[in-house]
Structure formats: C-alpha cells, structure tokens
Amino acid sequence: MKIIVPMAGRGSRLRPHSLTVPKPLIPVAGQPIVHRLVKDIAKVLKQPIEEIAFVLGDPAFFGDDVVDSLTVLAEDLGAKASIYRQDQPLGTGHAIMSAKPSLSGPAVIAYADTLIRADFELDPSADSVIWTKRVNNPEAYGVVKLDSNENIVELVEKPQSFVSDQAVIGIYYFKDVSVLKDKLQEVLDQNVMNGGEYQINDGIKRMMADGRIFKTGAVDEWMDCGNKTVTLETNSKMLAFLEVDKEEQLVDNSVVLENSTVIKPCFIGKGTVLRNTTIGPNVSIGTDCIIENSSVKNSLIQNQTTIINANLDEAMIGNHVKYNGEFTKISIGDYTTME
Template sequence: MKIIVPMAGMGKRMRPHTLTIPKPLIPIAGKPIVHRLVEDIAKVVKEPVAEVGFVINRSFGEQVEKSLKEVAKTIGAQGKIFYQDDPLGTAHALYCAKEMLDGNVIVAYADTLFKAEFTLDKEQDGIIWVHQVEDPSAFGVVKVNEQKVITGFVEKPETYVSDLAIIGIYYFKDGAFLQRELQYLIDNNVKNSGEFQITNALDNMKNKGVRFVPGQVDEWLDCGNKDATVYTNQRYLEYIKNDLIHPDTAGMENSAIIPPVYIGKNVKITNSVIGPYVSIGDDTKIKNSRIRNSIVQTNTVVDNANLENSMLGNYVTLKLSSSDFSIGDYNSVVENMHE
C-alpha cells in the first residue's frame, strides 16, 4: 500500500500561521496535521504502508522535507518528496507524484482530518470517502444509486444533486489506471475553472468501468481557518484523552490543569489555569494566565493573559489581557500594565 498526500497549497486562509510553515505542519494535540492524517489512514488500512509521497511547493524548504520524511517513518514507511510549483489543481498535484501511481494507492489531501471505525476493503475498484453536509454547494459531491454505487461527480453544485461531500480521501485498487487518466487530462488540457480537477479523472474512470463506492466517516474535521483548527484540536484532545502524555519535564508552580490538555516538553507553567482543550508546545512558558480551548506552539511566552479560542505560533511573546487571538510565529505583543 502507498499513500500520496498533496499539500503544496500556501494556506492563505490560515495566515499569519502559514507565513513560516505550511498549514499541514500546524500542530493538532501535539502533532502536525499531516502526521495525524497519515497515522489515521494507516490505522484503517491495517497493513504495512511501503511509501508515503508528499507533494509540496519547492519553497517549503529542506527542513519541511526532513520533517515529512520523519512522519513517514513513524508508520514504518519510506517518505518521498515531489514538487508542485504551480497551483494547477487537485489532479495536477497528484500527477506530480505519478511515479507512485501503481498498485494499491490511497490519496489524501492534507487539509482535512477524519475519525472513522472501519477496515479498508482492498477488493473494491475504488473508494471515495464522503460526509453528509447541510450545504453541498461549497463542495464536490457524489451521486449514488440504490446499490450504493457512485454514478456521478459534481463540483460545487448550484442546484441540489446530493449532500454527500467528497472529503478528499480516495482509495484506488489500480493506481496505474488513475495515472493514465491524469495523463489524459494534462495532455489534452482538460480543465475546470482553469485547473485540472481530480473529479474529471474519476468520471473518466467510471465511464470505463471502474466501480467506485462511497466510504463513510464518523466525523470530518476541517483545518481551513483558525476557528476550525482550534475546534479540531478540541475534538482530537477528546479522542485521545486516555493516551495524552503529560511529560514529567513540565514545571508546574501554583497552577491547575483542567483536562483534556496536551503539554509538550520543558513547559513551565506558573500561577495559571490551563484547560480544557488546550495544546501547549515544547519549551513554552506560561505565567499568571488563564487559557481555554486554544493552541499555543513552541518556544512561546505567555504572561498575564486570558486566552480562549486562540492560536499562538512559535516564538511568540504575549503579555496582554484579552480572550481571542490568532498570532503568527516570531511576534511580540506586550501591554504596558501600568498605563
């Protein structure tokens, strides 16, 4: 089994947090989004994964590439890096990893997480994971017949055709078949709204006899903006609360923890109340503060702050009384408390 993770987008809706790192490396309950995604897929596959291919923008840099290869190693797989330098659509991103398209392949776009309890049925020609949504007009959707076989794909339907939104995770029994259809789109410049779309390749495969069935997930979690990411962090803390690690290296002085909370290594917490639903990265110092439902990343200083529904990046200094923040890496916000 192979996994391909297209993740070359610049994550503009998540700025300022994506000015220094790509969105899939933002932590959720102590692990990057893409790490959570790869782990969750490996759990439902229930067999060894040989390779994980990451399609990135070349500008992400060597350190990001190293981090992604380490993510692959955590599930016993080899990590491979591919580049998509021009944002030409979902099909084009996948085509950039064409050398991995043979045999059993799972494709998972790295802006979504999911929770599900099932085992992958490798005998199916193809599986497209979906989730029922209230407003299908914002998504690509699938149409299904009475036998629960997919009969069509519609991108952002203006009139109702289905409420089963494609969440961006696919299984292909024959990756080489998909590679040929992607090649056809590229060679013949077949685009929708100026981009090469994976739904066009899926439609061509269906018309040639490939039988696609929908896969259902229990929960579909978005990481598209700050509020959604904070909520996803909350849900993951709830999922893994029995497995949370509270390192002994965390220094606690006159403070209280309200679980579930993730606390990284070498964290110092003084005269503060943390939780519920808070993730704190390594080497962060928190003093005289109250933090709820928030993500605080590494090497950050928080002093005399009241935070809720907030995200603080890496190397942030925050000394300010407020309740809702989204502060990117390497920023300092300091309030003169004597004025």
C-alpha cells in the same frame, strides 16, 4: 499499499500561522496535521504501508526541515518516503501527477488539510473508494450521487438541488492508482481545465465512464484545518478523542506546574512551565513555553512562546511569541512581540 499526500499549497486561509510554517506541519493536539492524517489513514487501512509520497511546493518554503520531518513520519510507519515537487499551483490533478513515478498499485490519495476518525473495511469489489461524510448543508460541498446499488455514478460540485448529503472530504482509495494516472495524463494532454486548474475529478469521471466501480467509505468525523476558527474546533475535538482513547500521553512528564491547574483535555509539550495559571479545557501548548499569571482555554499555542498576564479564549498563537496583555480573541503569528 501507498499513500500519496499532495501538500504544496501555502495555506493562505490560515495566515499568519502559515507564513513561516507550512499549514500541514502546524500542530493540532501536539502533532502536525499531516502526521495525524497519515497515521489515522494507516489505522483505517489495517495493512502495511510500503511508500508514502509527499508532493511539496517551493523548496524555499518546504525546505530540508520539512523533508526530514516527513521522512521520519514515513519511516516510523515502516514505509519509504518519496518527495516530489509541484512547480506550479495548477490544481489537484496536477499535484497528483507530480508524483507520477509512485502512481502504481493500490494507493490512498489524501489532501493534507483535514483530519478524520473512521473505522471501516475497504470494499473488495470496488475499483475505488471515495471517503465521504454526511453533512447538513450539502449545497456547500462537492457530493457523490449513488445508484440503486450504492455505487457512485457522479460527482456534483455544490448542487443547487438535492443530490445526496454525502460530501467528498478529499481522501480516495484506488485499487490500482495507475488507472487514475492514465486518465489524468489524458486530462493534461488534452488541456482539460476547470477554474484554470487540472482537477482530480476529471480523471475520476473518465474512470467512471469506463465502468469502474466506485464506492463510498463513510468517516465518523471529518475535521477541517483550513482557517483559525475551524482549526481551534478541530484541536478541541482531537483532544477529546485522545483523552478517551488514552493512546497518547497528553501532558509531558517534564511539564512544571507551579500553583497551576490543568483542566482536561489538554496537550502540553516538553519543557513547558506554568506559574499561577489555569490551562484548559481544550488547549494545546507546544514545547518550552512559559505561561504565567494567566487563564487559557480553547486555544492552540505553538513552541517557545511566553505568555504573561493573559486571559485567552479561542486564541491561536505561533512560535517564539512574547505576549503580555488583556486581549482575548487573538491570532498571532511567529516572532511577534506584544508587551
């Protein structure tokens, strides 16, 4: 099994946090988004992963440190890491085709701006599985249309009248991904574009037209990381799951607590010092931070940041920040100083 991860976008909706760190590497509950996504997919697949292909953007932004991080991620799962570059932002289909040499055999394609919780078996009768989540407002999403045999027969983008309530979340399984590759090559050769981009859906629709069987795989939770508000919500949900699962140590043994309280669930990284402070619930703090005389809840703070005299709720704070103040709903990027 292979996993293909297109992640070349700049993550503009998550600025300023994605100005210096690619969005898929922004930590949620103590781990980068893409790391959690790939690990969770591997759990669902329940079979060995031989290769993980990452499609990155401009090397000036997705540099050697990013490549090193992704290589370690793949190797920790016993897989080979393959790195590709998407030289132009020409859509989801173009991003997948940027990894053309890896498009063979069984594979999962997953876009790196979402997290999931799921537990299901892949349908052996299916040529492809499109992972979905039931939503209350399907008109805001791309949804699948099913026939009487529960096969997917159509993909409908933001339907004005009811088609189904199963929204496509951007994770796909292909029994042989080379079939999708061939169809996407046709899309590129014929210059079939939607919204000025080459889309994965155009390749999928051609597979459906050939009679390929598509099934749904329903996830229990679908958590977006597209902007600050939903990323904080996802951080809170993930912390709650991890607290119940007990799969990870959430508060590192090196954390210093001086007259301070941690209200679970929280993640606190190595070397962080808390003085006269209450943290939590639903807070993630990176490594080597100092927080003094403060109260922080429902927030996400990255690495090597100092916070003093703060009362924070729904705050997202980047790396190397110095913050001293009484503001609450804030969004601060890297290397910012507010005193």
